[in-house]
Amino acid sequence: MAETAGNKTARLFAELHEGEVDLAQHYRRVAERQAADHGTHYPCRSLAQQCDEHAARVRELAPRYGEHLAPPRRSERLDAAVGAVRQKASERAGTRPDAGLLLLRDLRELFLAAQGVHLDWVLLGQVAQAARDEELLADVSKLHAQTLSQVRWIETRVKSAAPQALVAD
Amino acid sequence: MTSRVTDVWGERTPYGPGDPWPERVDQHLTVDAARVERWVPSACVLCSNGCGMDVAVADGRVVGVRGRAEDRVNRGRLGPKGLYGWQANHSADRLTRPLVRVDGELRPADWDAAMAVVVERSRAVLDEHGPLSMAFYTSGQLFAEEYYAQALIARGGIGTPHLDGNTRLCTATSEWALVESFGSDGGPGSYEDVDLCDTLFVVGHNPAETQTVQWARMLDRLHGVARPRLIVVDPRVTATARQADVHLRLKPGTNVALLNALLHELIRADRIDHAFVRDHTVGFEELRETVAPYTPEKAEEICGVPAEQVREAARILGDAERLVSTVLQGVYQSHQATAAAVQVNNVNLVRGMIGRPGCTVFQMNGQPTAQNTREAGANGTMPGFRNWQNDTHMAELARLWNVEPSRIPHWAPPTHVMEMFRYIETGSIRFLWVTATNPAVSLPELRRIRRIVREAGLFLVVSDAFLTETAQLADVVLPAALWAEKTGCFTNADRTVHLSEKAVEPPGEARSDFDVLLDYARRMDLRDRDGGPLITWERPEDAWRDFTEMTRGRPCDQSALTYDTLRGSGGVQWPVTEEAPEGTARLYTDHHFPTHPEHVEDYGHDIVGGAQYDADTYRAHDAAGRAFLKAAPYQPPHEPVDDDYPLQLTTGRTVHHFHTRTKTARSPELQEAAPEMWIELTPQDAEPHGIADGDLVRVYSRRGELSAPAVLRGNRPGVVFAPFHYGYWDEAEPGRHIRAANELTRTEWDPVSKQPLFKQTAVRIEKVADARDVAPGRY
Ligand code: SF4
Numbered sequence: 001m002a003e004t005a006g007n008k009t010a011r012l013f014a015e016l017h018e019g020e021v022d023l024a025q026h027y028r029r030v031a032e033r034q035a036a037d038h039g040t041h042y043p044c045r046s047l048a049q050q051c052d053e054h055a056a057r058v059r060e061l062a063p064r065y066g067e068h069l070a071p072p073r074r075s076e077r078l079d080a081a082v083g084a085v086r087q088k089a090s091e092r093a094g095t096r097p098d099a100g101l102l103l104l105r106d107l108r109e110l111f112l113a114a115q116g117v118h119l120d121w122v123l124l125g126q127v128a129q130a131a132r133d134e135e136l137l138a139d140v141s142k143l144h145a146q147t148l149s150q151v152r153w154i155e156t157r158v159k160s161a162a163p164q165a166l167v168a169d
Numbered sequence: 170m171t172s173r174v175t176d177v178w179g180e181r182t183p184y185g186p187g188d189p190w191p192e193r194v195d196q197h198l199t200v201d202a203a204r205v206e207r208w209v210p211s212a213c214v215l216c217s218n219g220c221g222m223d224v225a226v227a228d229g230r231v232v233g234v235r236g237r238a239e240d241r242v243n244r245g246r247l248g249p250k251g252l253y254g255w256q257a258n259h260s261a262d263r264l265t266r267p268l269v270r271v272d273g274e275l276r277p278a279d280w281d282a283a284m285a286v287v288v289e290r291s292r293a294v295l296d297e298h299g300p301l302s303m304a305f306y307t308s309g310q311l312f313a314e315e316y317y318a319q320a321l322i323a324r325g326g327i328g329t330p331h332l333d334g335n336t337r338l339c340t341a342t343s344e345w346a347l348v349e350s351f352g353s354d355g356g357p358g359s360y361e362d363v364d365l366c367d368t369l370f371v372v373g374h375n376p377a378e379t380q381t382v383q384w385a386r387m388l389d390r391l392h393g394v395a396r397p398r399l400i401v402v403d404p405r406v407t408a409t410a411r412q413a414d415v416h417l418r419l420k421p422g423t424n425v426a427l428l429n430a431l432l433h434e435l436i437r438a439d440r441i442d443h444a445f446v447r448d449h450t451v452g453f454e455e456l457r458e459t460v461a462p463y464t465p466e467k468a469e470e471i472c473g474v475p476a477e478q479v480r481e482a483a484r485i486l487g488d489a490e491r492l493v494s495t496v497l498q499g500v501y502q503s504h505q506a507t508a509a510a511v512q513v514n515n516v517n518l519v520r521g522m523i524g525r526p527g528c529t530v531f532q533m534n535g536q537p538t539a540q541n542t543r544e545a546g547a548n549g550t551m552p553g554f555r556n557w558q559n560d561t562h563m564a565e566l567a568r569l570w571n572v573e574p575s576r577i578p579h580w581a582p583p584t585h586v587m588e589m590f591r592y593i594e595t596g597s598i599r600f601l602w603v604t605a606t607n608p609a610v611s612l613p614e615l616r617r618i619r620r621i622v623r624e625a626g627l628f629l630v631v632s633d634a635f636l637t638e639t640a641q642l643a644d645v646v647l648p649a650a651l652w653a654e655k656t657g658c659f660t661n662a663d664r665t666v667h668l669s670e671k672a673v674e675p676p677g678e679a680r681s682d683f684d685v686l687l688d689y690a691r692r693m694d695l696r697d698r699d700g701g702p703l704i705t706w707e708r709p710e711d712a713w714r715d716f717t718e719m720t721r722g723r724p725c726d727q728s729a730l731t732y733d734t735l736r737g738s739g740g741v742q743w744p745v746t747e748e749a750p751e752g753t754a755r756l757y758t759d760h761h762f763p764t765h766p767e768h769v770e771d772y773g774h775d776i777v778g779g780a781q782y783d784a785d786t787y788r789a790h791d792a793a794g795r796a797f798l799k800a801a802p803y804q805p806p807h808e809p810v811d812d813d814y815p816l817q818l819t820t821g822r823t824v825h826h827f828h829t830r831t832k833t834a835r836s837p838e839l840q841e842a843a844p845e846m847w848i849e850l851t852p853q854d855a856e857p858h859g860i861a862d863g864d865l866v867r868v869y870s871r872r873g874e875l876s877a878p879a880v881l882r883g884n885r886p887g888v889v890f891a892p893f894h895y896g897y898w899d900e901a902e903p904g905r906h907i908r909a910a911n912e913l914t915r916t917e918w919d920p921v922s923k924q925p926l927f928k929q930t931a932v933r934i935e936k937v938a939d940a941r942d943v944a945p946g947r948y
Binding site for chain 2: 036037038039042043045046047049097099100149150152153155156159160163164167168169
């Protein structure tokens, strides 16, 4: 199967991997920016972790399709920043009146990035079916469902935050 | 009688399975019995057990209490708080006049003037910034009629989504665990199931201290013939745990891993009721897959509990024929709260042990009237367990209230209190009215809370009987009548409703919250869609009639429950309908659950991450009257212990106090029994610091610090315990904020129930002084 799937599938693995790695970074950045918004900060940290796990699983699966993916070099600077934020989480400003709008902007970017990853999982699911790769399909179903939950979480957060950010002043 | 402060559970009255729990009448009178003029039926409001009691009155004052022998909840018994707590009503520092802040100082005012200030500011904020700038934070200690008035005013009158109860801190997870598994709030069991069970599975619940009369019932079974087996899950060696056959002394925050391992073992040993699972649940396959990796060895690794103990507990659960499980704060206020509480439901569901005598799960409540906050929609749900995403439900509510459906905010779930404080912080909530609760001591990370209230330019109204830490920050303080000084109903953790009638007049000018809310609605000129007054009630009984009518057809149907039925009864369990006028002992006896899409209270969540499901997603997996088995993998906590903060803080309750001691510290016996804050350490953790019993220690977290004498106890090493009751109002230097446990706690909450994680904080300790160098009360 791996032979017939060829380069195109390998590229899909690479894209999905990059998507998960980027999304993880994205969640971490939002967690950092929204340190005072605890209803965003902690879930984003969990979701970043989940993306890390997804990326790791993609790296395990990819070689069977001829793609060897290197783990991302974790940005130490970012890790340190998250650490620092954790210490001062609630002391940070984050009290500006436009905090709600900034939150919506962050969530919007996350939503788009997560949608991209969602689509890549759809593609990989189709590949797994066409290649009759049951093992891959099982993994894809599980991880894709988690990505969909991520999208749904972002939507949940947007829905509850939007009225206060846009209507109240 | 004073010995009942130490003899907490009283004399044993052992009994066997299926026997009625013997009566034992407890009483405390402060005058000669001959002087008692009247006994007024009521129930205790100092925990969620809801023990029936009669209030003794002489010369227009409460002079004592007596347990009601005919009451189904307590059969005459009262615990220390029930016996002595009422004396707070007579405390000399009761608020007797409204206070209004003038030139930075709270000064006495008359009601007219104080309400005028409240109404003027409400109007100004509403006119200028709209309803989203108004917020209300209520309690778990008022009556159903008061919550319903509050919900109608906030949701139907002002039209704000910002109404929550302090039930968010104590029972939000109970509510959501029930909703996620069974489709609706409402504890399925009856306390009589304790009389009938052969196994008790007590998870993160210390009834010996938090619900002492409930524990007396369990203890009587444990001392009787055919003793039930007892499994306790708790990091601390509590009085409850000491009676256990198996005590799983797990690491705080690892409930899900442990429960998954128990489920794993039940499945491995095939202790599953397959017919029940097939006919009455959905989701078993996913549950099986999710718990598959959680071997007892894996649980040992994550939870620090010996694998053999996990196996032993699973064997007991697997052998149980009548299993009663109970859950409280050790789950609700810990990491992955809802996910863990749901796994306890799953244990009962896969064993087919629900809706039958002796078989149930109690997702317990903390506060006495929390159930009513939830039923009335005064917390983060809609009245009558209605689904905010279901337009039919919302139209029905709008019709009952005679307002436009669009008036009632239902574009998102009602705002929870932690989010409200975020909106206050960012300036979009400008008016907050706090009723019968004390967020300045009970919310997490108090330094943050004080900063927000101080800096945000908030207008704060506080209704209370005392000048609490929160009231001291207020712009207007309204003096409230207490229990026994007003009439209303409330419901305990097994759906038992009591009517508590006014026995005496409130002191001075204090008024019931019910009267104050009605006055506010009148002065605000809140109207229905036809231009009539939004609220037409005069007395609590009028509100009760509308409230019970509002529940008609919903899972908490009380449409046939009247004051007359309740008056002098031994407690009545809802649903109470024309078909079941005497009430209903157990829910789901036909194993049909309220999960139908038209009926369900909420479409539910992803219990791991908290994403909300919508109608389409829900319908796609229509459970059609079956219960949900929702699975969750264990996730590591966000703030694990590390080198800087190597110990794990868990906060909690003690037997002699309730909430922030507003009442219990004003009862001489209770105050004397536990006058001072303390910190519980294990000898292993104390030793390297040279800390001995009674030494003054300081505890630091990343959020704050506190100082108190150490008490050494054999809990799980690495675990530090601090009671959450102690604040500052009775401190010599109330401005020195180093006493309240919530100085240390963090601002994080469960993604589903939004209950703060009070039991998940990394801390370090340091010795300050030897015991002998610390003058009592001076530290
Ligand atoms: S168990 Fe609870 S309700 Fe009963 S007397 Fe004690 S505090 Fe009151």
